[in-house]
Amino acid sequence: MPLRPEYTSDLLIDGKLVPGSGGAFDVVNPATEEVIGQASQATAADMDAAIAAARTAFDTTDWSRDHAFRARCLRQLRDALAGHFDELRELTVAEVGCPVFLTHGPQLEGPVNDLGYFADLAESYTWTVDLGEASPMGIKNHRELRSEAIGVVGAITPWNFPHQINFAKIGPALAAGCTVVLKPAPDTPWCAALVGKVIAEETDIPAGVINIVTSTDHELGAQLTADPRVDLISFTGSTATGRAVMTTAAASLKKVFLELGGKxxxxxxxxxxxxxxxxxxxxxxxxxxxxxxxxxxxxxxxxxxxxxxxxxxxxxxxxxxxxxxxxxxxxxxxxxxxxxxxxxxxxxxxxxxxxxxxxxxxxxxxxxxxxxxxxxxxxxxxxxxxxxxxxxxxxxxxxxxxxxxxxxxxxxxxxxxxxxxxxxxxxxxxxxxxxxxxxxxxxxxxxxxxxxxADVPFGGYKQSGIGREMGVAGFAEYLETKAVARPA
The missing domain is CATH 3.40.309.10 (Aldehyde Dehydrogenase; Chain A, domain 2)
Structure with missing residues (x-):
C-alpha cells in the first residue's frame, strides 16, 4: 500500500472492507503540512452497523469460548502485520510524524509483537478456579469461579501512539473473548485502517469480531459510549474527555476503563x-x-x-x-x-x-x-x-x-x-x-x-485514569467473574 494522494482507506464492518457513507477526509503529514491521502468518513449509520456486527458476533458465535482459536488468530494477525512492517513504518512516520527510531519500538514493532503475549494469556489463563466444598445453611455445595468475556468493547484511541494504544486494547480484548469496535483518532486513521485490511484479508478472525470505524466526527465516539449494546468502553485521551465518557456511559452503567492525562x-x-x-x-x-x-x-x-x-x-x-x-x-x-x-x-x-x-x-x-x-x-x-x-x-x-x-x-x-x-x-x-x-x-x-x-500494567492514580492496561491486570479488565455452585 504505497502512500499516494489518491489512496482512500476503508472501514472494517462485519468482516467487510467498505467505504464510509460520509465520503472521505484528508490525511495530513504533520512534518510537511501536505495532504498525503484520504481516509473513509464514517457516519452514525456506519457506527450503528459496526456495533450491531460486534454484538451479533459475540452473542451467536463460539469466539468467546474457544480460547485456542483466539490465540491462533492473534498470532496470525501478529505475523501478518510483521509482513507489512516496511509499509506500516512509512505510513506511521508520514501520518503520525514520529521519528523513525520509535517505529522499532512503541510506535509499531513493539505493539505488534505484543499480540503474542496476549495470545499466550488466552491459552494459559486460569479460566476456572475450584473453590472446593462448603456447607452454607447446612447444605453441602461445590463452588467454582469462572472468568468470562465481558462482551462488546468500544475502544476509543488517540493519535500520539496509535499502534501502541490500539493494540493495547485490541490485543487483550480479543484474547479475553470480547468483540471490538475501534474508533481511532481522526488525525491518524491509516494506522488503524491498514490493520483492518490485514485482518480482513490475511487472518481467520470471524466477521464482526473486530470492526474499525474512522471518522472526524467526534459524536461517533459518544454514540459508541452511549449504546446499550456495548458492555465496556476503553478510552485513552484527555482527562476532560474522559469525564464526558464516564458521564455518557453512566446511563447504561457499562464498565469504563480510562487512561488519561499526566504531568x-x-x-x-x-x-x-x-x-x-x-x-x-x-x-x-x-x-x-x-x-x-x-x-x-x-x-x-x-x-x-x-x-x-x-x-x-x-x-x-x-x-x-x-x-x-x-x-x-x-x-x-x-x-x-x-x-x-x-x-x-x-x-x-x-x-x-x-x-x-x-x-x-x-x-x-x-x-x-x-x-x-x-x-x-x-x-x-x-x-x-x-x-x-x-x-x-x-x-x-x-x-x-x-x-x-x-x-x-x-x-x-x-x-x-x-x-x-x-x-x-x-x-x-x-x-x-x-x-x-x-x-x-x-x-x-x-x-x-x-x-x-507487554506484561507490565499501565495506568494512573487520581485524574490520570481508572483501571490498568497491559499485563494480566489489563487483560482482566475485559473479564467478568461468574460464581457457580452445585450440590455436592
Whole structure:
C-alpha cells in the first residue's frame, strides 16, 4: 500500500472492507503540512452497523469460548502485520510524524509483537478456579469461579501512539473473548485502517469480531459510549474527555476503563549524578515532541543545584533539535497538527506571562519553513503552582523546579491532579525506595529504569485514569467473574 494522494482507506464492518457513507477526509503529514491521502468518513449509520456486527458476533458465535482459536488468530494477525512492517513504518512516520527510531519500538514493532503475549494469556489463563466444598445453611455445595468475556468493547484511541494504544486494547480484548469496535483518532486513521485490511484479508478472525470505524466526527465516539449494546468502553485521551465518557456511559452503567492525562515529575535527589539525570530528563521530554501522557515534564532538582541543573538541561535540549522525523537521529519530530502547535505556543507565552524564563527554545526552528514544529523548550523561574507546571501541555516543554529535600520532592510530585508516571534519580537505595513509596503514581522509573512492556500494567492514580492496561491486570479488565455452585 504505497502512500499516494489518491489512496482512500476503508472501514472494517462485519468482516467487510467498505467505504464510509460520509465520503472521505484528508490525511495530513504533520512534518510537511501536505495532504498525503484520504481516509473513509464514517457516519452514525456506519457506527450503528459496526456495533450491531460486534454484538451479533459475540452473542451467536463460539469466539468467546474457544480460547485456542483466539490465540491462533492473534498470532496470525501478529505475523501478518510483521509482513507489512516496511509499509506500516512509512505510513506511521508520514501520518503520525514520529521519528523513525520509535517505529522499532512503541510506535509499531513493539505493539505488534505484543499480540503474542496476549495470545499466550488466552491459552494459559486460569479460566476456572475450584473453590472446593462448603456447607452454607447446612447444605453441602461445590463452588467454582469462572472468568468470562465481558462482551462488546468500544475502544476509543488517540493519535500520539496509535499502534501502541490500539493494540493495547485490541490485543487483550480479543484474547479475553470480547468483540471490538475501534474508533481511532481522526488525525491518524491509516494506522488503524491498514490493520483492518490485514485482518480482513490475511487472518481467520470471524466477521464482526473486530470492526474499525474512522471518522472526524467526534459524536461517533459518544454514540459508541452511549449504546446499550456495548458492555465496556476503553478510552485513552484527555482527562476532560474522559469525564464526558464516564458521564455518557453512566446511563447504561457499562464498565469504563480510562487512561488519561499526566504531568509526571522527574525527581533528582541531592546524591544523584546531576549531568546524567538532566540529560535523561531532556531526552524524555523531546521524545516524539513530548506527545506522550507518561512523559516526565517537570524536572525537580535540589535547590542548591538549580543553577547548575538549569545549565546542564539547557545544553542537553539544545543538542536535541526538532527535525524531520525521517532524518536518521531525529528524536523530536513535529507536533501532530497546527492546532496542537498553537496550544503549545500558548502555554509557552503563558509561562512568560506568569514570570517564567525561557532558557532555550520557545520558538519554531529557523530551518523548518513547513511542518508543525516547536523547538525543545526549558522554562525556569516558576514554582509548582504555575499553570505550566500543573497542566498537561503535550509538547516538548520542560519546567524545571527546585525542591528542599526528599520530602519536599515527594510533595511537589504529588501536588498535581495527575498520577501517571515519574522518575527518581539518586544513589541511596533506601532513600530512593522511600521516594517511590511516597509518590502517588502508577509507574515509576529508577535511574532510567524502563517499565514499558507487554506484561507490565499501565495506568494512573487520581485524574490520570481508572483501571490498568497491559499485563494480566489489563487483560482482566475485559473479564467478568461468574460464581457457580452445585450440590455436592
Amino acid at each position: 509526571s515529575a522527574f525527581l533528582v535527589l541531592d546524591d544523584a549524578d546531576l549531568g546524567s539525570a538532566c540529560a535523561m530528563a531532556a531526552f524524555n521530554v523531546v521524545t516524539h515532541a513530548g506527545q506522550g501522557c507518561a512523559i516526565t515534564t517537570r524536572l525537580v532538582v535540589p535547590r542548591e543545584k538549580l543553577a547548575e541543573a538549569t545549565e546542564l538541561t539547557r545544553n542537553a535540549l539544545a543538542g536535541l533539535p526538532a527535525a524531520d522525523p525521517e532524518k536518521p537521529g531525529t528524536i523530536c519530530g513535529p507536533l501532530i497538527s497546527a492546532r496542537q502547535r498553537d496550544r503549545v505556543e500558548e502555554y509557552i507565552a503563558l509561562a512568560v506571562a506568569e514570570g517564567g524564563t525561557v532558557e532555550t527554545g520557545g520558538d519554531r526552528p529557523a530551518d523548518a519553513d513547513r511542518g508543525y514544529f516547536v523547538s525543545p523548550t526549558l522554562i525556569s523561574g516558576l514554582d509548582n503552582s504555575a499553570r505550566v507546571a500543573q497542566e498537561e501541555i503535550f509538547g516538548p516543554v520542560l519546567v524545571i523546579l527546585a525542591h528542599d529535600g526528599d520530602d519536599d520532592a515527594i510533595a511537589i510530585a504529588n501536588d498535581s491532579p495527575y498520577g501517571l508516571s515519574g522518575q527518581v534519580w539518586g544513589t541511596d537505595p533506601d532513600r530512593i525506595d522511600r521516594v517511590v513509596r511516597g509518590v502517588r503514581t502508577g509507574t515509576m522509573g529508577i535511574n532510567g529504569g524502563i517499565w514499558y512492556a
